[in-house]
Amino acid sequence: MPLHALLDLQISVPDPDALIGFWTGLGMLRTDDSTLGTADRPSQLRLSEGGYRHVSEVRLGCTDEADLVAARDRLTAMGLEVSLADGVLRCADPLGDHVVVVEVAGAPELTPPPTREINLPGERSRVDRRSSAAVPAVVPPPRRVGHVVFGTPDVAASATFYRDGLGFKVSDAIDGGIGTFLRCSTDHHNLLLMQAPVPCMNHYAVEMDDMDAIGLAGSKVVSTRPEASIYGIGRHVLGANLFWYLLDPQGGMFELFADMDQITDDESWEAGEYRDDWDPFTIASWEPGPARPDFFLPADIEQLAKAREAAGR
Numbered sequence: 001m002p003l004h005a006l007l008d009l010q011i012s013v014p015d016p017d018a019l020i021g022f023w024t025g026l027g028m029l030r031t032d033d034s035t036l037g038t039a040d041r042p043s044q045l046r047l048s049e050g051g052y053r054h055v056s057e058v059r060l061g062c063t064d065e066a067d068l069v070a071a072r073d074r075l076t077a078m079g080l081e082v083s084l085a086d087g088v089l090r091c092a093d094p095l096g097d098h099v100v101v102v103e104v105a106g107a108p109e110l111t112p113p114p115t116r117e118i119n120l121p122g123e124r125s126r127v128d129r130r131s132s133a134a135v136p137a138v139v140p141p142p143r144r145v146g147h148v149v150f151g152t153p154d155v156a157a158s159a160t161f162y163r164d165g166l167g168f169k170v171s172d173a174i175d176g177g178i179g180t181f182l183r184c185s186t187d188h189h190n191l192l193l194m195q196a197p198v199p200c201m202n203h204y205a206v207e208m209d210d211m212d213a214i215g216l217a218g219s220k221v222v223s224t225r226p227e228a229s230i231y232g233i234g235r236h237v238l239g240a241n242l243f244w245y246l247l248d249p250q251g252g253m254f255e256l257f258a259d260m261d262q263i264t265d266d267e268s269w270e271a272g273e274y275r276d277d278w279d280p281f282t283i284a285s286w287e288p289g290p291a292r293p294d295f296f297l298p299a300d301i302e303q304l305a306k307a308r309e310a311a312g313r
């Protein structure tokens with residue numbers, strides 16, 4: 001596919017250092033003053049100072065220059081202002097607070113985690129020694145940023161921008177489109193659009209090795225802030241990913257996820273699996289209990305709305 005990677009996100013918050021300290025505490029690497037990366041990918045979260053919490057930039061990778069020209073032409077035909085210079089396309093999300101940047105680049109391969117021997121019924125592969133899950137030498141760090149979820153007042157219009165303008169593909173949709181899952185890589189979703197009264201960030205998601213890595217990192221967060229846990233651990237229906245949703249110290253929701261569906265053959269996915277009528281309340285195949293209300297909408301949405309207005313949005 002011409003678009004093939006979510007490269008990184010820029011997030012603006014009143015106190016970027018609070019997020020840098022938080023994420024380095026969970027194993028992300030500070031690769032320059034305001035950038036957090038992982039072992040395989042030096043830039044995954046760029047933090048900037050802003051009056052209110054929002055995503056300010058989404059950076060995507062595409063295959064070649066022709067993809068940039070084609071995207072520019074599509075976006076221009078939609079009446080949007082687009083710049084394309086020095087191999088970088090920039091276009092503001094018409095319904096959001098962020099700019100989408102596309103450049104010719106590939107996301108580096110991810111190094112697989114060490115193989116873990118698992119004892120299954122009838123197949124015992126680890127005998128006479130303790131599991132590395134029980135006594136981990138290190139808490140496995142985040143591996144990459146995998147997706148972002150935006151609240152938008154018009155999901156259909158936002159989906160048109162990402163699908164018809166930028167070239168994302170739709171993987172699934174909830175209840176005829178009130179929530180739309182889109183991908184720009186083989187991940188089931190790199191972007192989810194959800195209904196919200198004003199544009200906002202619902203969550204950003206970092207991929208972890210597995211369930212144990214999610215549990216270890218999330219437990220570390222709730223050991224000092226038990227109120228940070230919003231929803232999880234569970235497994236989603238759409239995307240099939242394991243999840244645990246928590247709040248970062250700037251009030252932003254993030255998801256620790258693992259084991260997401262991957263789509264490499266668009267046609268077989270569209271023909272066999274695509275759903276546009278999913279019951280919006282079938283969020284998880286299993287969960288410890290229902291999601292808190294701030295899973296659906298940030299608890300401080302009214303303050304965010306006022307701050308957006310004050311910023312001239």
Ligand SMILES: [Fe+2]
Nearest residue numbers: 147149205255
């Ligand atoms: Fe998510």
